[in-house]
Amino acid sequence: CITGTKEQMMAISGTLSLHGIATVAIDLPLHGSRGFDVDGDGADDISATFVSPTHFMNLASLPTARDNVRQGMADLLGLRLGLNAVADMTATQAIDLDVSKVSVMGVSLGAITGANFAAMANSTLGNDTLDGMFAINAASLESPASGIATFLMESPDFGPLLKALLLSESSEDFVAYVGQVYGENATEAQLREAYTDFVALLDAEARAEVEAVFAQFNFAAQTILDAGDPTAYAGMLGATTPVHFMSVVGDGGENLPDQVNPVVTSLPLAGQHPMAAMIGLEQVTSTISSETGTVSGQVRFNSGAHASSLSPAADPAVTREMQLQVGGFIKSEAQALPITNTDVVAN
Template sequence: MPIPTKTVRLAPLCLFLSLAAFASAQAATRPDFYAVFNPAAGQLPFPDNLLFAGSTDGALNIPVADPTNLADPKVAMNGLDGFSTVAPLTANFSATLNATTVKAGSTVRVFEVALTNPFLDPSNPFFAIASVTGELQAGTDYSANLLPQDSHQATLNIHPLLPLKPKTGYLVVLTDGIQDSAGYDALPSQTYALTKLTTPLIDANGNSVIPGLSNAQAQALEPIRRLTNNQEAAATSQGIAKSSIVLSWTFMTQSIDDAFVALGQNLKPLGIAVKPTGATTAALSYNLPGFSDIYAGALAIPYYLSKEQPLSGYWQTAAGGAVTRYQPLPAATATLQIPVLMTVPNAKSGHSKPTDGWPVVVFQHGITSNRTSLLALADALAFEGYAAIAIDLPLHGVTDPTNPFYLKGLERTFDLDLVNNQTGLPPADGVIDNSGSYFINLQSLLTSRDNVREGAEDLRQLVASLPLIDLNGDGQPDLNTHHIRFIGHSLGGIVGGTFLGIDDQVTSATLGMAGGGIAKLLDGSASFGPRIAAGLASAGIEKGTPDYENYLMAAQTVVDSGDPINYGPAAASLHPIYLIEVVGSDNSLPDQVIPNSVENAPLAGTEPLAKVLGLQSVSRSTWNSQGLRAIVRFTQGDHSSLLKPASLTTAAATAEMQGQMLSFFDSEGTVLDILYHPVVKQ
């Protein structure tokens, strides 16, 4: 990922030619084919720990034109304490590559390493390798290919196949077995060849000892030479010949859950109250039988985003700094009252309140929807004896002031009216903008990330507040909070996946049409991909170009700590989980909102999330006394089928999805009944 900065003159070509002896003695080489590496010109592989240079707070310090421009993805990345666990790694070459010579585990090697950390131990001024922990396995942990969007085919891509560990060092080594299209072996660049030297580039007085290399250049390269020697020593300890190395670099992955851990230490309910509306679900235009009484109210939450700047605010420390592993606690900007919708089984459901309270289901809606999506499931849940409760995701809510569930002054859309709702463009039209219009925010990636994190933290706050709910005013709690179920649909499943990774109160969970690897997931979505592409095109970033892929790589880097793909193992260890996926069939499309998978993005979509969660594929009724971790793939239905059928032809899929979910909840996640097999992939 090129980082523009001041360019300095390199050593003369004759010097480079003399250093080409680092290549294998018998190799066919040419001096104009090399692995690009020139820190002075901002030409680095990405990610690279050299981009911490000059940092004073442990966050990245990538050179940027305007550090206040939040629309610049580099500015957003400078709020992070490390690099992505998910996004691809890239290295550029000076000529077209022979793709067959880019071999993971052979010419491309990746190692987990223990790094000294200058922000934890100032006596070690660099991220140097202290030891090699182990080698990542090609085909299992990572793959390597050429960036398809690079028309020159000179960009090498390394894809994690499983999320990398957070707060962990990695070493990448590329060797001269990588060839160009004419069969020549790669060389190190002029600059990298200098850093391979085993003797200092400067004398005791700081003067250059390399002819043609100025004192300033030599002084700048000397620390990098020491790092390269450290890296290559680690590589040689793993059986790689030093003479074969054309490029090596290290990177530190960012922290993932540190902010949630810090917030969890002070988690406490701030208040919640609901009152009966006097309506049942039968009063709504959903053709529901009316098994549920509807309650409405408000939940008090600490708000870590900005009500005053909802499109640019993001989590910050009390001092206004970046929230990192070194300063992990975000500061609340306000205590908000946000709307709550609740449904409770009534006499028509055939249930009365158990002595230990109503078992409760927490529901989280999808993007552009709101808490009232719960009503589509309320009677199915009530028929099984469940109360249910829902809040809105950040920047979502009821937007029609005539809607009986609209709560003036509490809606988390903040009644924003910035565009014409018909065109989606300015100027404002006097009508509140649609729910969720600004959740995905290309103009502030940090805000996008923290919309997800805020949503997960709000769910944790809701769960912590459930014991306070008193429905009948007798001063006693009315919910059985020892048995809490969770449903997350679409974006609610994405946020819910993150929530489940930090929560230990939910006893079983259903994720409907969810996925991970958010940046490429959105790009690969038939519904959202064109909108993302259009938004970036308006900024001069065209789909199908390396710049577009670099933007998505940066976006994933920023959103990592909110992405459920990074919380999968924790979520699965804490909860039985049932995941619903619509894969389609010969006469039915797969999910058009959350893609099953995304080409050339092995950690984006529903399937990668299922893999990280360790889910078992199920097509027949099954049980596990220790709790199931299961995925059911539906051949019929669509993205919204968990809530309601789009047509009579998908009604069977909706009935089967809801029936499976209820069997899962009724058994506390130990049983999954599959009754109508024609809609389930066998």
């Protein structure tokens, strides 16, 4: 997840261990242990985890944002290659990994980079030995989405902050409003509130001008981000890798759909469902399996929330079901996608 750390994978590693699966995790660029302490005071000054998610999704330098995503993909390729050289240097010599059976599991931003990584890892290098050193058996992805610029702008969670930051650079009226209400050095939380309140005060003409600023930025941003966007890799992923895709779509009532990475957006190629479609996935509502090949599919959940595979806060039953699906899918080497609790699965 954006702002998250590799230690969050501990939440699912127990379930994976019960399936005989070892977990290896790595921080995304500028996350967790990979921030930068610029002034030497012991605290990271550049960190998507401890300071601001915009240090990763850098609005002031969109090529940096693009390359942060691509660096995350490259890091996973390096990690996958490194697994071929795992050696137990302890006295017990207890590590026994089958490095021919490696799969990837990611959540949100980790699922975006994980999807791109799997697509590249399973692209042939023209040498069977090298191909085997990078090979990924299966990909289990929770809440990734394509069309990064669009889904972030339309995200109920991130959208208000991104729009506030854009208006801070383009609207004197917004800057004056923030200064009047919050004074200097408004926090990101205050900027989110300021954006919502400011837009509510605008008439139709002024709101149209603001939306034009957002549309212009969205077009420019997506043009730059395309090289790191799942849209560029989804077809390749579907052609080379079995995929288990999980999305929280809500129940049409109190349980809302994913509020971080939207399942759908105003554009046909942006969102979770469009990404699943580009991979070539169909919705799955009950257990599927194959005795002779592999299976893939998108499971939609009527309960839970973003990152429920790692956190039971929204609905423990969803977390349990997601984790069992991940474990079963990877354990079977994608020959089965087990669904146990259909009560939390949308039809």
